[in-house]
Amino acid sequence: xxxxxxxxxxxxxxxxxxxxxxxxxxxxxxxxxxxxxxxxxxxxxxxxxxxxxxxxxxxxxxxxxxxxxxxxxxxxxxxxxxxxxxxxxxxxxxxxxxxxxxxxxxxxxxxxxxxxxxxxxxxxxxxxxxxxxxxxxxxxxxxxxxxxxxxxxxxxxxxxxxxxxxxxxxxxxxxxxxxxxxxxxxxxxxxxxxxxxxxxxxxxxxxxxxxxxxxxxxxxxxxxxxxxxxxxxxxxxxxxxxxxxxxxxxxxxxxxxxxxxxxxxxxxxxxxxxxxxxxxxxxxxxxxxxxxxxxxxxxxxxxxxxxxxxxxxxxxxxx
Amino acid sequence: xxxxxxxxxxxxxxxxxxxxxxxxxxxxxxxxxxxxxxxxxxxxxxxxxxxxxxxxxxxxxxxxxxxxxxxxxxxxxxxxxxxxxxxxxxxxxxxxxxxxxxxxxxxxxxxxxxxxxxxxxxxxxxxxxxxxxxxxxxxxxxxxxxxxxxxxxxxxxxxxxxxxxxxxxxxxxxxxxxxxxxxxxxxxxxxxxxxxxxxxxxxxxxxxxxxxxxxxxxxxxxxxxxxxxxxxxxxxxxxxxxxxxxxxxxxxxxxxxxxxxxxxxxxxxxxxxxxxxxxxxxxxxxxxxxxxxxxxxxxxxxxxxxxxxxxxxxxxxxxxxxxxxxxxxxxxxxxxxxxxxxxxxxxxxxxxxxxxxxxxxxxxxxxxxxxxxxxxxxxxxxxxxxxxxxxxxxxxxxxxxxxxxxxxxxxxxxxxxxxxxxxxxxxxxxxxxxxxxxxxxxxxxxxxxxxxxxxxxxxxxxxxxxxxxxxxxxxxxxxxxxxxxxxxxxxxxxxxxxxxxxxxxxxxxxxxxxxxxxxxxxxxxxxxxxxxxxxxxxxxxxxxxxxxxxxxxxxxxxxxxxxxxxxxxxxxxxxxxxxxxxxxxxxxxxxxxxxxxx
Numbered sequence: 001x002x003x004x005x006x007x008x009x010x011x012x013x014x015x016x017x018x019x020x021x022x023x024x025x026x027x028x029x030x031x032x033x034x035x036x037x038x039x040x041x042x043x044x045x046x047x048x049x050x051x052x053x054x055x056x057x058x059x060x061x062x063x064x065x066x067x068x069x070x071x072x073x074x075x076x077x078x079x080x081x082x083x084x085x086x087x088x089x090x091x092x093x094x095x096x097x098x099x100x101x102x103x104x105x106x107x108x109x110x111x112x113x114x115x116x117x118x119x120x121x122x123x124x125x126x127x128x129x130x131x132x133x134x135x136x137x138x139x140x141x142x143x144x145x146x147x148x149x150x151x152x153x154x155x156x157x158x159x160x161x162x163x164x165x166x167x168x169x170x171x172x173x174x175x176x177x178x179x180x181x182x183x184x185x186x187x188x189x190x191x192x193x194x195x196x197x198x199x200x201x202x203x204x205x206x207x208x209x210x211x212x213x214x215x216x217x218x219x220x221x222x223x224x225x226x227x228x229x230x231x232x233x234x235x236x237x238x239x240x241x242x243x244x245x246x247x248x249x250x251x252x253x254x255x256x257x258x259x260x261x262x263x264x265x266x267x268x269x270x271x272x273x274x275x276x277x278x279x280x281x282x283x284x285x286x287x288x289x290x291x292x293x294x295x296x297x298x299x300x301x302x303x304x305x306x307x308x309x310x311x312x313x314x315x316x317x318x319x
Numbered sequence: 320x321x322x323x324x325x326x327x328x329x330x331x332x333x334x335x336x337x338x339x340x341x342x343x344x345x346x347x348x349x350x351x352x353x354x355x356x357x358x359x360x361x362x363x364x365x366x367x368x369x370x371x372x373x374x375x376x377x378x379x380x381x382x383x384x385x386x387x388x389x390x391x392x393x394x395x396x397x398x399x400x401x402x403x404x405x406x407x408x409x410x411x412x413x414x415x416x417x418x419x420x421x422x423x424x425x426x427x428x429x430x431x432x433x434x435x436x437x438x439x440x441x442x443x444x445x446x447x448x449x450x451x452x453x454x455x456x457x458x459x460x461x462x463x464x465x466x467x468x469x470x471x472x473x474x475x476x477x478x479x480x481x482x483x484x485x486x487x488x489x490x491x492x493x494x495x496x497x498x499x500x501x502x503x504x505x506x507x508x509x510x511x512x513x514x515x516x517x518x519x520x521x522x523x524x525x526x527x528x529x530x531x532x533x534x535x536x537x538x539x540x541x542x543x544x545x546x547x548x549x550x551x552x553x554x555x556x557x558x559x560x561x562x563x564x565x566x567x568x569x570x571x572x573x574x575x576x577x578x579x580x581x582x583x584x585x586x587x588x589x590x591x592x593x594x595x596x597x598x599x600x601x602x603x604x605x606x607x608x609x610x611x612x613x614x615x616x617x618x619x620x621x622x623x624x625x626x627x628x629x630x631x632x633x634x635x636x637x638x639x640x641x642x643x644x645x646x647x648x649x650x651x652x653x654x655x656x657x658x659x660x661x662x663x664x665x666x667x668x669x670x671x672x673x674x675x676x677x678x679x680x681x682x683x684x685x686x687x688x689x690x691x692x693x694x695x696x697x698x699x700x701x702x703x704x705x706x707x708x709x710x711x712x713x714x715x716x717x718x719x720x721x722x723x724x725x726x727x728x729x730x731x732x733x734x735x736x737x738x739x740x741x742x743x744x745x746x747x748x749x750x751x752x753x754x755x756x757x758x759x760x761x762x763x764x765x766x767x768x769x770x771x772x773x774x775x776x777x778x779x780x781x782x783x784x785x786x787x788x789x790x791x792x793x794x795x796x797x798x799x800x801x802x803x804x805x806x807x808x809x810x811x812x813x814x815x816x817x818x819x820x821x822x823x824x825x826x827x828x829x830x831x832x833x834x835x836x837x838x839x840x841x842x843x844x845x846x847x848x849x850x851x852x853x854x855x856x857x858x859x860x861x862x863x864x865x866x867x868x869x870x871x872x873x874x875x876x877x878x879x880x881x882x883x884x885x886x887x888x889x890x891x892x893x894x895x896x897x898x899x900x901x902x903x904x905x906x907x908x909x910x911x912x913x914x915x916x917x
Contacts, residue, residue, distance in 0.1 A: 039787035
């Protein structure tokens with residue numbers, strides 16, 4: 001097991017190095033300039049811009065810039081943003097809580113919806129409940145989050161005027177009002193992301209339970225005289241969760257991807273909105289760091305999915 | 320309009336036949352700036368009218384929180400590094416200049432005790448120095464007093480090339496600053512300086528504290544902790560700043576203006592897009608103020624009907640215009656297109672330029688695209704007809720274009736296109752990708768087709784078009800096409816820098832890596848002479864006349880075709896009071912005076 005882990009970790013190093021080289025090249029080749037605003041402002045002399053470009057190493061050849069980035073990264077130095085001149089790790093740490101809070105609650109919401117509904121649908125396939133759940137699930141994952149987000153804003157903020165659509169990380173209220181304000185403003189982004197995830201997860205859950213429920217050991221459990229509830233929870237759902245958990249783990253990077261758009265719409269100050277703003281401002285060090293984190297996430301969640309298999313299903317072993 | 324006409328106008332103001340505000344509007348219509356108008360009025364001995372505030376509070380604070388929204392988020396809070404207006408505005412919450420510009424372009428003292436002028440002797444007659452007297456009761460947010468040392472330090476900080484301050488353009492004409500006493504400074508200029516308020520006034524004039532920045536001058540400027548946690552003299556002190564997201568401030572209890580500010584807290588949230596920011600103020604009322612509403616006027620009007628807020632429109636100096644290439648973009652000389660060694664094969668014919676000038680239907684562009692947010696300006700001169708010189712009048716006239724081209728010998732061919740000596744009237748017309756711009760391109764293309772001119776439309780991502788990347792041929796300074804259109808900005812209160820985009824030594828070329836400010840590559844000795852004369856002319860009226868002349872030269876030679884004037888638009892809640900925008904300064908130029916109805 002530990003040997004396997006070590007091997008997988010070692011393999012991921014060249015993978016990440018390759019990803020970073022590709023990312024860096026694409027970013028360097030993409031048109032744009034972090035000092036664009038200064039270029040169009042007649043009050044800023046061209047020398048200032050030239051000076052800044054030289055100072056931030058933008059005029060150096062690409063391989064040299066990449067080598068510099070790799071060496072700094074290996075030493076744990078993420079560099080600093082060209083735009084805010086703040087260290088990149090500080091910027092990311094500032095944004096992390098909002099993203100984790102929104103994504104975490106969304107995933108929790110998705111699980112709370114998907115598991116019971118998926119299981120119940122599978123227990124009574126093709127019933128009215130199943131039909132309705134299936135239809136809603138299909139609608140749910142066919143609608144992209146940026147669309148549902150705007151729809152929610154239009155309905156809940158503009159027509160009904162119930163919820164705010166601008167997310168504020170620091171709310172000045174204290175006590176229960178502070179919590180209430182946070183819940184209120186997080187409701188829409190969490191719902192948008194959570195329902196999107198729940199839609200596909202419900203379908204996975206339904207399929208997995210349908211597979212398991214016909215198996216012999218379920219009949220055995222019933223024949224042993226176990227109650228229907230115990231059979232369901234201990235034998236059916238537990239085994240059905242194996243493929244679902246894997247899928248969820250593999251989906252984590254996708255969820256981050258979806259969050260980018262949602263964060264932008266609701267102005268959630270998270271990693272996603274940081275990425276968009278940095279791309280628009282051609283702020284290479286930040287874009288590089290965030291995309292690199294996302295690619296690490298893909299590698300790590302793949303590994304995690306493989307390891308979870310083994311833990312959930314002891315028959316699978318790693319040699 | 321020349322010097323004599325300007326003096327006549329001033330005389331009319333003196334006799335009370337023309338209001339001050341009207342005079343300012345006319346000067347702005349001439350392509351000049353309100354601050355220049357104010358300078359002329361002051362020099363003619365006509366006292367300035369001040370902005371009046373409706374609320375006269377008897378105590379500081381008590382107003383709760385004011386929530387503002389910038390759809391571009393501020394990223395840093397050091398005014399000398401500001402990457403655009405969003406950073407200048409965010410810095411202005413905490414930092415202040417010596418003087419601010421009000422909507423009429425008057426200098427309003429902020430950290431200064433009074434405004435220097437020739438009359439009070441603080442501006443030297445030869446224009447070589449100006450003396451500022453500083454307000455005495457000003458303290459920084461950390462309690463330290465504000466003194467002349469801080470002013471001197473800011474100049475030193477900016478002038479250090481290693482600091483790479485973006486404000487250096489405003490300060491480099493100063494040869495030294497003398498500290499006369501603890502609260503008086505004398506700025507000595509290298510040459511006569513008609514626009515002596517460039518330094519220390521307006522958005523680029525904010526002053527940072529010496530005691531917190533002196534250890535971080537030059538190379539170490541990025542490391543200053545105060546870059547992220549500003550300590551200024553402004554009405555609010557910094558509570559929290561998250562780059563790219565939010566700026567929060569709380570009342571500065573020893574602010575130097577009595578009984579101000581009104582609000583206890585201020586919040587400036589950033590990010591998102593302009594339309595939803597407009598919604599947050601006009602429709603839901605979640606926010607009190609939103610900056611730079613680049614939203615179609617039709618939509619703004621619809622949302623205004625909700626009665627929660629209004630779009631506040633104030634004229635500034637943004638001009639959407641079409642540039643005509645003087646050089647040949649289709650011939651490469653020494654690896655450079657649009658080289659100054661070439662001449663445009665077709666656009667060098669003045670008749671073609673004149674014809675294009677009457678083919679731009681500015682009226683329709685305003686009516687169908689911009690509404691209140693883009694006012695048709697056939698040229699810079701919009702003043703009442705009696706002051707408009709006949710040869711710079713604007714019109715949309717397809718027949719006239721046809722006549723002009725016929726007379727110049729451009730004959731229609733079988734394909735309907737005009738040609739002469741085998742050269743066809745076919746141009747490539749580029750601009751950035753932006754819905755109103757593409758619509759404008761269509762309007763111009765249709766009109767040109769009627770006159771036998773074919774326009775090929777090209778749209779380039781804004782990221783590329785406005786970049787300064789010397790390697791990319793599609794940027795506006797490279798100008799590798801016949802025509803191009805974009806907005807040029809004259810937010811700065813003096814046109815000197817703005818007008819350098821037509822001087823011969825600023826021509827963008829391979830030699831200066833296309834950093835030159837003159838993309839049309841137009842060169843004209845008369846213009847160059849006028850520009851140089853204006854740089855040191857101390858008589859404001861004579862100087863204004865020089866700028867009028869420069870404008871006329873550009874318009875008469877159809878170097879550019881102005882399309883619309885784009886005023887600044889902000890969304891303001893109807894409950895807010897005394898939120899006065901100035902087209903010549905940042906949105907927060909008078910933040911200390913803002914208040915709100917309960």
